[in-house]
Amino acid sequence: MAESAASRAPAGPVLPERMRAARLDARGRVEIAEMPVPRPGPGEALVRLRACGICSSDLLDWYVAGKARGGPFVFGHEPAGEIVAFGPGTQPPPGLEVGSRVFVHHHAPCMACAACRRGDYVHCPVWRRPGLIPGGMAEYAVVAPQVLQHDTLPLPEGAGWEVGVLVEPVACAVHALRRAGFEPGWRVAVIGAGFMGQALGLVARAWGAAERAVVDRLPGRLAWAARRWATLVIDTGDEGRPGAVAGGAGGGPGMEPAATADGHAGERAAGNRGGGTPAGTGRAGTGPGAVAAATGGGGGGRATPVPWLRPGPGADAQAVARMLEDRWGEGADLVLVTPAGEEPLRLGIACARPGGTVVMFAPTAPGCDPAIPGYDVFFREIRLVPSYSAGPGDTRDALALLAAGQVPAAELVTHRYPLADVATAYRQVKDPAALKVMVEL
Incomplete structure (x- = not known):
């Protein structure tokens, strides 16, 4: 009897049911929480995050209080990891597949609206939508369709996770010089x-x-x-x-x-x-x-x-x-x-x-x-x-600078902590001895 197409299709990855994530509350207190591993929907991808940087904005009282109005939230928007699954019917952009090691932006534009046509990507209404769910300081995250298509970038072969972690902040520097x-x-x-x-x-x-x-x-x-x-x-x-x-x-x-x-x-x-x-x-x-x-x-x-x-x-x-x-x-x-x-x-x-x-x-x-x-x-x-944040062109220029060593990622990441010590990592950011603090997931 002939084997059916469905039986010949490769089985999807076996994903865990639960994962760990770091959350901030309105008072800036950090906790490790267990939560379900999210599943990607149509047009989305699931990434096993491996590292995430801590941005100084995560220490701003007014920013944290605003984000935490609905309760503790998963913070972190400087992640890197590997793609482990795509949602139903997802057509990934060229160069991305299961197993790809990637930088993932937490926002991305639609590339079609009036703001995008002007190159003002950070003012695109779609850009304002969450692009990384639940956030970067988690073991797994779903990548929204606009981010997958427009600002998920494969890392150079042999690059450390710190290269991916620094793409977003270095892109903000690129954006500032471009704006100027x-x-x-x-x-x-x-x-x-x-x-x-x-x-x-x-x-x-x-x-x-x-x-x-x-x-x-x-x-x-x-x-x-x-x-x-x-x-x-x-x-x-x-x-x-x-x-x-x-x-x-x-x-x-x-x-x-x-x-x-x-x-x-x-x-x-x-x-x-x-x-x-x-x-x-x-x-x-x-x-x-x-x-x-x-x-x-x-x-x-x-x-x-x-x-x-x-x-x-x-x-x-x-x-x-x-x-x-x-x-x-x-x-x-x-x-x-x-x-x-x-x-x-x-x-x-x-x-x-x-x-x-x-x-x-x-x-x-x-x-x-x-x-x-x-x-x-x-x-x-x-x-x-x-100068606020960065768009897709900025992240690509930032990755090129990091890959060329013109921005030395391994030197700029001065402190590394495991997820279990994320509260210590969060405090470390306030230490003048630190430049970039990275949490390994």
Whole structure:
């Protein structure tokens, strides 16, 4: 008797019934919960997530409280994993199949509406719909049809999960430079040297920025930037000095300097795995004075001295701006402001040249409206450009930069934790020793 087509069809994957996921409540408390493994519907895919980064937005009180109005929610939107199943009738895009190792965006546009035709993908109504269910900090997640078709990307062969984890945040940096109208040869200043400040500086370098200044008060983060991408360091780190800039989430104290063989201060290595056990130790001079910085892409190349400047006592935003002008002849063509709030934004405006561009990279809380120096902005014709999230073109450019090593994923992921220690990982993000914290699922 002839075998039927149905009996010849390969059996689908055997999926578990339950999975673990990390949830946040309205007070920012993290818990591990068990929940059913979701099943993909028509047009969808199921991904076994293997790693997810923690974004600093997951620490914002107003953001978490808004997301948790309906109860604890699965957080995380920087995931990577492997496709394990497709829903009924799903036609995956070329290059994706069961077993593909992928980056998955948590949002994607329809590619057909008026916003998409303008290239304003983050304003597409479909983009606003959840694209990763229940979220990135879970062992399994369903990928919505628009995300599967337009922003699920196969990872390069041999790439670690950290490459996939960093696609979304690096894409946000790509989007910011694109929104600013960046051109090769520009002089760029980055305010704040947390993870996103480092990503912005690395992308600016890869795209041909002629000069790249970093402004922060944390010596370890400044040293990291000086070694990888910065050509000028402005250290505002004297605690209590007017005009000091808070860099990174929380604006906490800097990394504890450690003495090196040549007598300079050096940063403690931030590479931790599971429970905070150091994975290695590295040191670099943090000034004041010159710092040896790599000039090749991704941290390699010839070492050259990077000027390390400190404003004097009582210095304000204008003093920092004068340092740029003294070095470059005028202010920055582009200033990328990563901390939220009025003080960093005013500093960014002061550091821009006449006719320059200032990117507001981080949101303020609802109802918090920073005052800007309107007279100065008007007569110096400063362009203020907000930059929110990223679209499909940005993620592809980000993956290319990561694959080429121009954005060194393994170095930027400074701490790794298993899902069982996700609460510790969440707290680690607030530590100035951390750049990107990744949870392995």
